[in-house]
Amino acid sequence: MDHPPTGPSAPATTGRTRLDSYVDRYAARTAGMTASEIRALFAVASRPEVVSLAGGMPNISGLPLDVVGGAIADLVANQGPVALQYSSGQGDPTLREQICEVMALEGINAHPDDVVVTVGSQQAVDLVTRIFCDPGDVVICEAPSYVGALGVFKAFQCQVVHAEMDADGLVPDALRQAIAATRAAGKTIKFLYTIPNFHNPAGVTMTAARRAEILDICRSEDVLVLEDNPYGLLGFDSEPMRALRADDAEGVIYLGSFSKTFSPGLRVGWALAPHAVREKLVLAQESATLCPPAFNQMAVSAYLQAHDWKGQIKQLREMYRERRDAMVEALGDFMPAACRWNVPHGGFFVWMTLPPGIDAKAMLPRAVTARVAYVPGTAFFADGFGSGSLRLSFCYPTPERIREGVRRLAGVLEEEMELRATFGAKPPQGEHPLPRSGYDGPGTDLS
Amino acid sequence: MDHPPTGPSAPATTGRTRLDSYVDRYAARTAGMTASEIRALFAVASRPEVVSLAGGMPNISGLPLDVVGGAIADLVANQGPVALQYSSGQGDPTLREQICEVMALEGINAHPDDVVVTVGSQQAVDLVTRIFCDPGDVVICEAPSYVGALGVFKAFQCQVVHAEMDADGLVPDALRQAIAATRAAGKTIKFLYTIPNFHNPAGVTMTAARRAEILDICRSEDVLVLEDNPYGLLGFDSEPMRALRADDAEGVIYLGSFSKTFSPGLRVGWALAPHAVREKLVLAQESATLCPPAFNQMAVSAYLQAHDWKGQIKQLREMYRERRDAMVEALGDFMPAACRWNVPHGGFFVWMTLPPGIDAKAMLPRAVTARVAYVPGTAFFADGFGSGSLRLSFCYPTPERIREGVRRLAGVLEEEMELRATFGAKPPQGEHPLPRSGYDGPGTDLS
Structure with a gap:
């Protein structure tokens, strides 16, 4: 794959040039510890110009910091010797x-x-x-x-x-x-x-x-x-x-x-x-x-x-619902017809299945260049499946940013589909050829 | 062993009567997870009438809670969205x-x-x-x-x-x-x-x-x-x-x-x-x-x-030194001649080797009955050694309590030695017969 580099502002990968003299000494389990696709993404997606639909960070901007600060100050003053x-x-x-x-x-x-x-x-x-x-x-x-x-x-x-x-x-x-x-x-x-x-x-x-x-x-x-x-x-x-x-x-x-x-x-x-x-x-x-x-x-x-924590959760639900609505509306407005996604009734995430032949992981560098990030579906499978799907998070960005992010992603997808149509590339390995009909959930990757 | 019970205020051991229906399903490593001797001690030794020379809890009573509280309140107010x-x-x-x-x-x-x-x-x-x-x-x-x-x-x-x-x-x-x-x-x-x-x-x-x-x-x-x-x-x-x-x-x-x-x-x-x-x-x-x-x-x-954290550490050193001095002085004043201990130049702990034939673990219930607790040496060996030694912590109690705790422990030891002399009990298994001479450190348990 010859995707363009993600630009000079991409953070340098540290330490890759140093040899690991301990390589023969680790436990067998350590071979199973590898950097996840999400982890590598965090550094890139945290650049301010990128709309990150990748992370699962809750939006805590609505937290009552005065209440939290007061409760914690009281805790130190009154129960410090126990709390510490x-x-x-x-x-x-x-x-x-x-x-x-x-x-x-x-x-x-x-x-x-x-x-x-x-x-x-x-x-x-x-x-x-x-x-x-x-x-x-x-x-x-x-x-x-x-x-x-x-x-x-x-x-x-x-x-x-x-x-x-x-x-x-x-x-x-x-x-x-x-x-x-x-x-x-x-x-x-x-x-x-x-x-x-x-x-x-x-x-x-x-x-x-x-x-x-x-x-x-x-x-x-x-x-x-x-x-x-x-x-x-x-x-x-x-x-x-x-x-x-x-x-x-x-x-x-x-x-x-x-x-x-x-x-x-x-x-x-x-x-x-x-x-x-x-x-x-x-x-x-x-x-x-x-x-x-x-x-x-x-x-x-x-x-x-x-604090009225149940009231706080009610506020969180309303905030996340607004963001979910923004994402679902934008998906409907911008995404190519062959894309499919579900409408979640809570939480942080929409799962989207791409048109046949599009590989979410291979497309990611182009998406980041277009200033939008997501997590490729393969991250959520232990067995290499999921390349035809991706996860979109609506928890953190504002509704306006979500809409802009979806718009950018739709543009990337359309270009990708055009390239596929022009050059007739084969679907990448491990991808299910067609999303099933009559179904708005995930899971078309394992049949 | 027929030691007296530790009294009605001893906390009940929870759950021991319930059968573990998962017993055949655990990983092999879980067999290696057993309650340490220290853990079982914590419940007993935390009763206020017991002088605990067992735990390794630092004494944080000298911490500047106003400084800590202020720093944390500022943290929530100024950097809450990052800190949380x-x-x-x-x-x-x-x-x-x-x-x-x-x-x-x-x-x-x-x-x-x-x-x-x-x-x-x-x-x-x-x-x-x-x-x-x-x-x-x-x-x-x-x-x-x-x-x-x-x-x-x-x-x-x-x-x-x-x-x-x-x-x-x-x-x-x-x-x-x-x-x-x-x-x-x-x-x-x-x-x-x-x-x-x-x-x-x-x-x-x-x-x-x-x-x-x-x-x-x-x-x-x-x-x-x-x-x-x-x-x-x-x-x-x-x-x-x-x-x-x-x-x-x-x-x-x-x-x-x-x-x-x-x-x-x-x-x-x-x-x-x-x-x-x-x-x-x-x-x-x-x-x-x-x-x-x-x-x-x-x-x-x-x-x-x-905060002047280096100054704070200086204060901690002085406080712990005073406690170390109290313990070492009390050991010299009260302990039977056949006991040996080292004089640590920092930290929290004195290691004491008991007279031949005395088992620190077997003696512990008597000690707790006499309102003093310590950790038997066997806790610090993977292989069953250490029964002739024990760890005494001077970090947490006041110097007066330390002295009283050592006095109580010396009394228990003398009774134990008298019993041994009267009934001529054999040294328990795994115990080294004699502490070596010319040596004020630990380690007589592995020769």
Whole structure:
């Protein structure tokens, strides 16, 4: 591929010229630690002239900084010696009670003793994988799935088996087939990793009927469920869905986060686990960090006490809905007819399937030159699929910038299609030839 | 053993009666995750009537909470949208520059680009082990060594090989023998883990001559050094020693922390690593947490800018020296003649060797009943040794409480010795029969 360079202002790649004299000494798992496509993108997409539809950063501009600052100043003044000291590996008891109140909004009836606080829910994925997965163990993931979780599974040398989604979420038959095929191959399934609400990157939400069916399958097949739910309270059109965990306390580990409803910079997430698993998670947490930061936990706790956090979430939902609307409208106005996308009812992301023959990853340098960034679909598959799709984030830019970004991307796409038409290039490897009809979800990449 | 129960106020052990239905599903590494002796102690020793000489919590009562509160309030007001947002996996650039200034106090000339910020230096141990160690790989550790690091090595299924220390620190011949014996057994050494300053738990400091010799051995034997240095700036009698890393930038990974010089509740530590290793550490950090908390890093950075932190460390040194003096004086005043201990020149810990036949772990319930707690030496060995020794912390209680705690412990010991004399019990397994003479360091447990 002979794409133009991204210009003289592209940041230099550091250290690539230095040899790694340690290359033969790393653990086998380190081979699975490679820079994600998202990571390489961050540096480029952060240039101000680029409209980034790539990142998943929440828009925290609406946070009441006076409230947050006041709560934290009080915390230092009144509880400084506790907040600045070591604490327990499991996490602050008051915060764990408040976390149970948050989860109650999704129908979960849990005891604070079964909650483990983590350094963002990313660390919860890491700790769960650490305690369950030996090299070669299988984790079943939706197709596509969250890039950060795929990175953890890879780093612990798991094999990811993808199961298709449609507009109603994970497809039960696809899950059944994935379980059967994996077991037929003599492999061990450790858990199903699923993001039921406002999926990252797919944008779809698992329906209530599907939830019941997926839980049934996992119970009868004895497959543990890892329910990752950072966006559940950020629905635009309805009350929060009932969590999978609400209907199965023993078969589901539930992960939550304050990163999208309050602040990602504090890195406070949690896992709710069956009691025995919770004990292992605490031991893993102690090994990983001794304890998550007391300060951050108490800061979140103080914010929840000092502020109308439910009202704040309502504001966030309205802000993100406006941005979703801006993106969907712009897609309709500008995108070539052969493109398809879904309309998410919450969260941060739209999943778009490109016209046949267009490779999202190969197109990215042209897009960045045209001052718009996105994440190619391949980032969300463990197996090289997804080249015909991409993820568009509407969480961070203003509605005006979103519209401009989509306009720029449509221009790039049209040029790309013209080139294809002129030179008749073949579709790149791993791409599904045609999006299916009658379907507004993701997942055409795995048939 | 039929020790008396620790009384009705002892916290109930939760969950022990519930069966773990997941017991067959965990990863092999999870078998290595067990509750440390220190962990079980924390609950008991935190009762106010117990003088805890067990924990390693820094005494942060002297922190200028007004300065800290002001710096953090300014941070929220002026940089809230950055401090509360996602950040980079490697850590805040300004803080990394300041970290280089801190390390310069120990003769290290480093570039901020080679620093990775971690969630306490515990996470740095975790990430280094994660990228280097396959199951069965060997880590050479001092005898005794830091319990939290031993936990990480165990969790990653490493084999720990201990090498003896004396009053000058790690013994070069012991290191040579450990390397040779390990390699003769066909095993792979991944690194030497060492705490050169004010060792936890041994209290000793590696002399300058020893440092040169240890580095020579590691260079000629091609063994990577993991230098863990949380206490280096907390010397009582002299300026900071020159770090191992100061004399070998390619063969040493250096770990530092703000937990002992500022606040453990913010969980800000770091690793300084050769460039190629640094890249792997960043990838491992991204997989583990996406990024360490921006807020905490900027809070530490603001504190370092707003406050005379070197003056603060001077105050800490004086406070800890006073406590060390109180402990050493009380040991001399109260302990039976057959006990031996060292006099640390910094840090938090005294290592004490008990009279022949006394088992520190077996004695602990009696000690707690007598309202004093310590950590038995076995916690600091991977191989069951150390039963004839214990760690005494002087960091947290007041000098008066330290003296009272030592007095109580001496009483328990004398009763124990009397019982032994009366009933002639045999020394427990794994105990070295006699402390060596001419030696005021630890390590009599591995001969």
